[in-house]
Amino acid sequence: MLNIQNLNAGYGEMPILRAINITIAQGEIVSVVGSNGAGKSTLLKAISGIIKSSGTITYNHESLHALAAHTIVKRGVVHVPEGRKIFPEMTVLENLMMGGYLHQKDRQTNLERVFTLFPKLAERRNQLGGTMSGGEQQMLAIGRGLMGNPKLLLLDEPSMGLSPLFTEVVFGAINTINSSGVTVLLVEQNVYQSLKISHRGYVIETGSIVLTGTGEELLNNKDVKKAFLGM
Ligand SMILES: Nc1ncnc2c1ncn2[C@@H]1O[C@H](COP(=O)(O)OP(=O)(O)OP(=O)(O)O)[C@@H](O)[C@H]1O
Ligand SMILES: [Mg+2]
Known part of the structure; x- marks a missing residue:
């Protein structure tokens, strides 16, 4: 569904992502895990066309580099940015x-779907978005994001700042969303939880992919255990 080859991106003169290769098949949950500043958000911004990049990004055999950010959204690539950014x-x-x-025309159906997933919403x-708690936001x-009919949902650190209980709710929701047919690219620092629900994962370190495997393989990898799981 998504095929990223030799992706390079950065800000101004500063290179951040270096020769990234990532593939995502339809129906998968794929996570990209890594520490602060590794380039996870930059990767999602490059895919959704918010920042310029070089290399190839094809989505259902079409180059995303040829499309404007709003057209990428129309194709069903929906980005839920870091830090929520609600109104x-x-x-x-x-x-x-x-x-x-x-x-x-799908708004009512989508709204019901969102309300079923998150009854709290x-x-x-009628509450103002800004007065909702962090987890509720x-x-x-x-x-x-789900209101935008995603086929590929890009989630940037959905568990950031959440209590263990809300984290469970959010990861459970991601599983439910995926079961309903939405492919998910999940970027997280919560390495354990995200690899646990992922079919496959990638570890990113200072802008490069250093390791890839199934979620289970990565969870059992000794470098992952040492770097991210404190084991
Ligand atoms: N708009 C920007 N201008 C200049 N540098 C930036 C910009 N945004 C990010 N960077 C730099 O790019 C690097 C990667 O940042 P990025 O936000 O992709 O990291 P991240 O993996 O998402 O980290 P975190 O887990 O803290 O969210 C960092 O060194 C950051 O300072
Ligand atoms: Mg980030």
């Missing part, structure tokens, strides 16, 4: 509706 002065419902503006539909950010 604080809008209600929960308005935030969700914004996520569905490209898909007016239904309960709080994360649900809202994912819910808003």
